Amino acid sequence: MSASLQKGLNALREVMDAPIASFFSSCVHCGMCADACLFFTETHDPKYTPIHKLEPLRRLWKRDYTLFGRLGKLLGLSKPLSDEELAQWSPLVYDSCTLCGRCSLACPVGNDITYMVRKMREGMSVAGHAPEGMISATKRTIEIGSPMGVKLPALQAQIRAQEKETGLTIPIDVQGADYMAVLSSMEIINFPEYLGALAKIFHKAGVSWTLSSEAFEATNSGIQIGASDIAREIVLRIVTAAEKLRVKHVISPECGHAFTALRWEGPNLIGRPYHFSVVHILELLDELRSAGKLKTVGKEDKPLTFHDPCQLVRRGGVVQQPRTLLGDVATDFREMSDPGILNWCCGGGGGVSANERADELRLTAFKRKKTQLDELGVHTMVTACANCRIMLEDGLEHYNMNVSVVGLTELIANHLEE
Amino acid sequence: MADETLLDVLTKRGISRRAFLKFCAAATSLMALPPSMASAVAEALMQARRPSVIWLSFQECTGCTESLTRSHSPTLESLIFDAISLDYHETLIAAAGSAAEAARENAMKEAYGKYLLLVDGSVSTKDGGIYSTVAGKTNLETLKEAAAGAAAIVAVGTCSSFGGLPHANPNPTGAVPVSDIIKNKPIINVPGCPPIPVVITGVLTYYLTFGTLPELDDLGRPKAFYGESIHDRCYRRPFYDQGKFAKSFDDEGARNGWCLFELGCKGPITHNACATTKWNQGTSFPIQSGHGCLGCSEPNFWDAGSFYQALSTPIQPVTAALGIGVAAAAAAGIGVALANRSTKADAKAHHQTVTTNDLEK
């Protein structure tokens, strides 16, 4: 139990870099990031203005990394960061930020505020100001292997169940397979059908794939809480297992931050590129489809829409694939307002779902999604992130809206040709 | 001679009343007063005393004297000229040497306290004003001495008004305007390099007619002639307003009489009557002849940047200052860069691998 303000400040000094300095030099306090952030638009509370969430980091940059800031420090003109201040900022940096990236897209001077929140969490976490829920989820991931405490036997039970269901064998620890799949624990527990869908699709498409008993957990609460050392340890499990099995690709599942952790942050966390490529399940499905290996039959007749998971679409670049895939299986596909890279968050990403302290705020923020859905009048909402699904279902239930939520991979699997 | 009224002089010369009326009308215009003032001018001229005038020339180029004398050879103004008794003027006086000095002493003694002292040229003050000495006496002394008995002083030309060319950087002789030395006498500044002849006579006529100073601006210049800027009364102003500028001295714009701002005209900040009274009996003035105004009736116009650079440009090149800025930035920049790198390296060094135990206090 050795978190301390000293460690926190040291971490903040360590993560400071040219981009952050350029961002703090450019912010003109125009307030547009607030207009882009659902935590402000749904609460109208100015303290949720994204750039304001970085005030302590800005003060540290000013004091420690600018000439006149340093002079001010010598002359005692500026107050140092206090532990109370970091404590006060914890709800802003964690509860009211899902790292969705919308503010970074809106900022007229181009400040990547999401990047800075991610960096500020490096200091907040070791200063002991991460939310309780996220700390315990991180501990479970490190000690047990998954934020929801899923161990190998639980996975094996699900594998047997899905093998019975689909009549197909789900390969595990197959040396030299082309693809290695990893799953988010939410998929293992809440949406086991995803695993069955994989089996069916890969069987149909003749894809050589495997799971790994040593690394089946895709989520990475390390990057959500903002502790890169912990994130490294988590992502290294997947890398070691994949390189041991000598697979060519690792499939990132229907989980937002898992894709960001594995695809974009992983190599920088472990300090080297992988010996395999990372592909999101939707990217793979899209490849199989264009290779003619993913024939589907029949279409959903009821009106449906697609909720873009932020980490996958805006922060991941997988924008067109879901639309192409949905085109095959839906007759009445209606885009939400602000679709694609301008999407509005489900309110639960970036660790907010694991943070009970943020529940009430999250449900308030969900009104943005409610407004979008009310405008659309759809029956089903398809998405591609297990955490989004849970958060959307939770929100829809809270506002008793009868819109059903389904995963895109599952949907595709249901429409496979026999 | 000095106590006769002007009217005595005129009647002695057998001037008719119509002639006197014509004279007053001309004088009113000369003084840039509204024509309706002609009767008031006539009133004043009736009892105007003929003041004695002493003209002292110090560090000057005789341009002002030439401006006043040459251009008004035997004309109506000469009458005014005759009306004042110019008792001493170094260039014009026939006498020379000690006789000239005696003439000046005599003039000052005779009309002590009543004569009008005209000065052209700035006064050297460095090392006691030794750099401009006439007959063993520095201009500084001569000025103080002459000013003591003067009723009023008229500084003719930018040199005596504001220091002019001798005062320009580096000002080796410590040249200063008259107003820097004489503090206890009313001074009328009639700047210009040289001033417009009509303006000099206008100011003299005003003093001769009303015996008081005309209304002066904050630089001691008669508002009648220096109240408005050249730019305000310039006939090319519409072109300035429309943004039509001559690019070179003989391009299409210049031939069309467009505004000369781009060619360095300082009209906007120069107060003088050139645009209305004009030069050489209303023939023309610098801008009308196609050359920008130099701003010659303003203080320090010699040091106000090139005559051919626009008013909006810096007076001296800023490259030196830019250099200093860059050099200082490099020095401070490298310093803070090293400090930043060491702070960051230091933080990296103190990094202890974070485990789940480090997440709580």
Add this chain to the structure above:
Amino acid sequence: MDAMQLLLWARGPALGIAFAIFLFGMLLRLFEIYSLGRNKDLAPPRSHSPGSGWRTVVMRSFSAKSMLKASMLTYVTGYTFHIGFFVVLLFLLPHIELIRSITGLHWPALPTPFIDLIAVASIIALIVALISRVMNPVKRFLSGFGDYLAWAVTLLPLLTGYLAYHHLLLDYTRMLAMHILSVELLLVVIPFTKLTHMATLFIARWYNGDWFARKGVAS
């Protein structure tokens, strides 16, 4: 200190000092930024991407429709002010002459009455921006002394320039001196306030755009 001396000081030494401090402050900030460096991104970027750092440097000036709707007033006042300010600065002949005397570059000017109109629009936009900064809860919450100082030193040159051109309030010599001094005040204040954004925003946009582009998103 009469008007002429004030003008001569403003057009002379003061301009040099102001430029020196401005350049010093801005270059210093560039040193402060780039000295911190940045980790190389080891994650392989997407093979082809619609975006790039340079694209964002330009395109981020243009808003996405929904962002425009969300902060319409900020955008409109922002566009009006910035476009107005730079048109006045770069297309009024006296300013072109100033730039020519320092850099040697020059280009045709726009008609002065047109510039005058744009200056008025720019001033109005700035005033509306101030009202918005005070009335809008987010902006007021974010704003401190620096914001209002930056606003004031930005407005003054436009205001004094307008008054000088129209020969209002003070006589031209004094008002022109005020105009030039207000520009010098702006230059001196820039490196120590958010006005550094005039240079650093391009750096920031490049970084932001590059990250998005590596992931295949045009921002």
Add this chain to the structure above:
Amino acid sequence: MATGEESTIDLSRLPFGPGDHALLVKTLGEGEVQAQLNTLGATRVHETAIAGVWWVTHCNADDEVMVEFIEITRCPAIMLTPQDDLQEGVEALRTRLLNAE
């Protein structure tokens, strides 16, 4: 007109551009009356084409134009015989008649 108020415009106070002066002369044109006074040099007076608008040009001994006025009046003051000259005129006439034969 109503008050019979007269006014004079001093042309040398106006910022004439090249050609403006000639334009003014052409525009006002010539009227019926032309007069010349010989006092301290010539003074030429003429009524312009617009009745009541008189052009008065005072020249010096060298016939250089000293000052020009446009007078809005029934008759420029300079033309009228000064009151005092009338008295003097009576004696002058008497003596001239006496010596006439």
